[in-house]
Amino acid sequence: MSQKLVQYYLDQLKSRRCACGGKKQPMRSFCWYCYRALPQKMQWALYFRIGQGYRSAYEAALDHLGHGHHSELSEAAQ
Numbered sequence: 102m103s104q105k106l107v108q109y110y111l112d113q114l115k116s117r118r119c120a121c122g123g124k125k126q127p128m129r130s131f132c133w134y135c136y137r138a139l140p141q142k143m144q145w146a147l148y149f150r151i152g153q154g155y156r157s158a159y160e161a162a163l164d165h166l167g168h169g170h171h172s173e174l175s176e177a178a179q
């Protein structure tokens with residue numbers, strides 16, 4: 102995973118803005134509302150460290166919630 106992507110996920114984690122546009126706690130992947138909408142398996146997967154499965158867990162969660170992928174970043178990673 103590129104440094105740019107690692108930084109992106111860290112920034113996303115630290116931010117107070119959820120992918121749905123709502124407010125979230127820093128160091129949480131999603132707001133409570135989105136988090137609760139995920140199956141338990143996906144909630145647990147979000148505790149992986151960045152670079153050790155977090156990215157795929159996060160992308161799967163985005164898909165599940167219908168927020169879509171960050172295509173420009175996915176392309177940069179290849």
Ligand SMILES: [Zn+2]
Nearest residue numbers: 119121132135
């Ligand atoms: Zn949300």
